[in-house]
Amino acid sequence: MTFKALVVEKADDGSTKASVQTLEESLLPDGDVTVAVEYSTLNYKDGLCIGPGGGLVRTYPHVPGIDFAGRVETSTDERYKPGDKVVLTGWRVGEVWWGGYAQKARVKADWLVPLPEGLTTQDAMAIGTAGFTAMLAIMALEDHGLKPEKGPVLVTGAAGGVGSVATAVLAHLGYEVAAVTGRPETEDYLRGLGASRIVPREELAETVKRPLESETWAGCVDAVGGAMLARVLGQMKHSASVAAVGLAGGAALPATVVPFLLRGVNLLGIDSVMQPYQNRVRAWNRLARDLPLDKLRAMIQPATLSDLPELGAAILKGAVKGRAVVDVNA
Numbered sequence: 270m271t272f273k274a275l276v277v278e279k280a281d282d283g284s285t286k287a288s289v290q291t292l293e294e295s296l297l298p299d300g301d302v303t304v305a306v307e308y309s310t311l312n313y314k315d316g317l318c319i320g321p322g323g324g325l326v327r328t329y330p331h332v333p334g335i336d337f338a339g340r341v342e343t344s345t346d347e348r349y350k351p352g353d354k355v356v357l358t359g360w361r362v363g364e365v366w367w368g369g370y371a372q373k374a375r376v377k378a379d380w381l382v383p384l385p386e387g388l389t390t391q392d393a394m395a396i397g398t399a400g401f402t403a404m405l406a407i408m409a410l411e412d413h414g415l416k417p418e419k420g421p422v423l424v425t426g427a428a429g430g431v432g433s434v435a436t437a438v439l440a441h442l443g444y445e446v447a448a449v450t451g452r453p454e455t456e457d458y459l460r461g462l463g464a465s466r467i468v469p470r471e472e473l474a475e476t477v478k479r480p481l482e483s484e485t486w487a488g489c490v491d492a493v494g495g496a497m498l499a500r501v502l503g504q505m506k507h508s509a510s511v512a513a514v515g516l517a518g519g520a521a522l523p524a525t526v527v528p529f530l531l532r533g534v535n536l537l538g539i540d541s542v543m544q545p546y547q548n549r550v551r552a553w554n555r556l557a558r559d560l561p562l563d564k565l566r567a568m569i570q571p572a573t574l575s576d577l578p579e580l581g582a583a584i585l586k587g588a589v590k591g592r593a594v595v596d597v598n599a
């Protein structure tokens with residue numbers, strides 16, 4: 270019994286190489302549930318794991334892919350039976366454990382969630398970790414009082430995966446969305462997802478000039494971090510929250526504490542990897558309800574396993590628009 274997978278190998282000089290290979294099923298790691306994978310996707314972290322690893326991958330040869338959706342083939346756990354449709358994101362699958370860039374995956378039952386009603390496995394991977402994280406960010410903002418009547422919501426890194434889903438969901442929920450992008454050519458795409466205003470990246474790229482600027486945003490989903498996040502903190506309305514999701518623009522935070530002290534601004538950390546089961550199910554059900562499928566399908570760029578080395582390098586350069594969806598059986 271064999272299956273196809275994208276395998277990353279490391280040479281003695283430390284360089285890595287990714288190629289599609291045929292593997293024996295006996296090489297799959299231990300786990301409760303074996304899944305016939307139908308689709309996977311591409312996230313920023315996948316770009317790191319397809320390439321030199323970014324310190325995330327521990328052992329080689331490695332099968333990356335932090336997300337997958339497919340059909341249960343065998344299960345020793347009573348929660349899942351053959352034929353059930355399942356989704357996996359996070360839990361360091363595709364980093365420490367073999368992941369979804371393969372026709373077969375074997376994982377712990379605790380890491381899976383049932384495919385939400387109303388979504389196909391392809392839709393679930395158009396969402397993937399990026400979209401799941403966007404929804405966690407929106408839920409955190411709502412839990413801290415965000416409502417459409419409070420004012421415009423800023424989405425940074427808007428044409429990327431997290432940003433695209435955040436823009437589409439917020440617009441569908443009735444929010445006025447201001448989308449920050451460094452790619453002016455994505456304006457029509459972002460407006461199609463529901464953004465009512467485009468903010469050029471340069472406007473927010475500089476570090477904090479004054480710790481407080483005029484109160485502009487009622488909320489923010491931030492995929493960029495760095496100087497942009499520092500700048501945005503000073504533009505938040507009183508008591509408003511920023512959900513910090515990513516570091517596409519840098520990990521340092523050259524900010525002051527003044528927005529926290531004088532405006533009661535909240536900085537909410539979002540981690541998609543170790544989310545407990547109940548919150549995962551809540552987020553997936555919200556995605557099935559609040560992300561219009563026509564908008565989701567407009568974000569898709571179809572891909573195969575052999576496209577991944579090139580796509581992995583592209584996402585690290587911020588050059589992938591929307592969501593690449595990988596048909597692992599193509």
Ligand SMILES: NC(=O)c1ccc[n+]([C@@H]2O[C@H](COP(=O)([O-])OP(=O)(O)OC[C@H]3O[C@@H](n4cnc5c(N)ncnc54)[C@H](OP(=O)(O)O)[C@@H]3O)[C@@H](O)[C@H]2O)c1
Pocket residue numbers: 311312313314398399402425426427428429430431432449450451452455470492493497513514515516517518519539540541542584585586587588589591
């Ligand atoms: N916390 C979590 O659990 C979690 C989960 C998923 C992702 N993340 C993180 O969230 C970030 C976004 O992930 P993603 O999958 O959406 O990646 P992505 O598709 O590459 O999107 C990132 C976007 O950020 C913008 N960007 C890139 N480089 C930039 C720079 N130097 N300065 C300012 N903006 C820049 C680009 O948008 P424009 O072209 O529109 O400007 C790019 O499309 C990553 O840092 C990722 O690691 C975290």
